[in-house]
Amino acid sequence: DARVTQTPRHKVTEMGQEVTMRCQPILGHNTVFWYRQTMMQGLELLAYFRNRAPLDDSGMPKDRFSAEMPDATLATLKIQPSEPRDSAVYFCASGPSTDTQYFGPGTRLTVL
Amino acid sequence: SQELEQSPQSLIVQEGKNLTINCTSSKTLYGLYWYKQKYGEGLIFLMMLQKGGEEKSHEKITAKLDEKKQQSSLHITASQPSHAGIYLCGAGNQGGKLIFGQGTELSVKP
Numbered sequence: 001d002a003r004v005t006q007t008p009r010h011k012v013t014e015m016g017q018e019v020t021m022r023c024q025p026i027l028g029h030n031t032v033f034w035y036r037q038t039m040m041q042g043l044e045l046l047a048y049f050r051n052r053a054p055l056d057d058s059g060m061p062k063d064r065f066s067a068e069m070p071d072a073t074l075a076t077l078k079i080q081p082s083e084p085r086d087s088a089v090y091f092c093a094s095g096p097s098t099d100t101q102y103f104g105p106g107t108r109l110t111v112l
Numbered sequence: 113s114q115e116l117e118q119s120p121q122s123l124i125v126q127e128g129k130n131l132t133i134n135c136t137s138s139k140t141l142y143g144l145y146w147y148k149q150k151y152g153e154g155l156i157f158l159m160m161l162q163k164g165g166e167e168k169s170h171e172k173i174t175a176k177l178d179e180k181k182q183q184s185s186l187h188i189t190a191s192q193p194s195h196a197g198i199y200l201c202g203a204g205n206q207g208g209k210l211i212f213g214q215g216t217e218l219s220v221k222p
Contacts, residue, residue, distance in 0.1 A: 035155070043147075043155075043200055045210040059210070091155055101157040 002026045004104035006092050012110045018080040021107045024073055025094030032075045033101060034060075034067055035091040046090075048098075049075065082111045114139040116203055118213035126221050130189050133216045135201030137182040144184045145202040145210075146175050155200075158186075188218075196220045 005024045013019055025032050034046040047057035052069040060067065064086075066078045079086055087110050093101040115138045125131050135144065146158040159168045164179030172189045188195055201213045 042214055043202070043212040045202075045212075093155070093157065095157075099160050103155040103157065105154050 004092055004094050004102050006104035006107050008107060009105060010108045013082055014112050015083055016081040019082045019109060021077045021090055023075040023092030023104055025075060026102055029094035029096055031095045031098055032069060033093040034077050036088045038088040084111045087111050114211060116201055116211055116213040118201060118216045120216060122217040124219045124221065125191050127192060128190055131191055133186040133199050135184045135213050137203055141179060141182055142204040144177050146186055147200040148197050150197040191220045193220045193222055
């Protein structure tokens with residue numbers, strides 16, 4: 001049963017620290033998405049990749065956030081330095097195209 | 113800026129009843145996505161609609177896109193407790209950015 005995996009599932013860190021979240025897309029999927037969800041802002045699309053190339057990262061704060069796909073089996077989302085307002089659940093999703101997406105369980109980030 | 117408004121904000125129905133959730137855009141729609149989320153759990157991608165008049169079904173859930181009305185509707189037939197959750201619509205705006213509605217909370221009473 002193929003699934004999108006995300007690590008860590010929970011992360012508590014202090015303001016100013018670097019945070020790295022990882023996502024393993026379903027094998028064979030060439031489209032990867034990063035979303036963020038908070039109570040205040042709701043769901044937001046941060047970035048998405050196709051064939052490992054970033055197609056859209058306009059939803060991502062550029063000064064502190066970066067998203068990469070070092071290879072087809074790994075997508076990373078980094079925040080440096082982290083701030084309390086970054087506290088949220090970060091979801092990764094993959095799909096064979098933008099028509100279908102399978103979500104990971106999310107990483108719950110708390111920045112103190 | 114474009115906004116998506118979902119209605120109703122919350123809905124309680126008796127098991128077995130049909131229901132409809134609407135997602136209305138303030139501007140032209142360029143693709144419309146429907147998602148479902150259960151409390152404390154992740155998101156489930158339901159379907160994507162791209163063309164005016166397009167209709168897709170996933171089990172007992174049917175979604176339609178009315179481009180003229182800048183609206184999509186999600187219809188659940190013979191609702192079950194497993195349908196309970198928060199339904200979110202998302203749409204791409206002219207700039208290609210994906211925006212989301214605030215969600216519709218559905219409760220199904222057994």
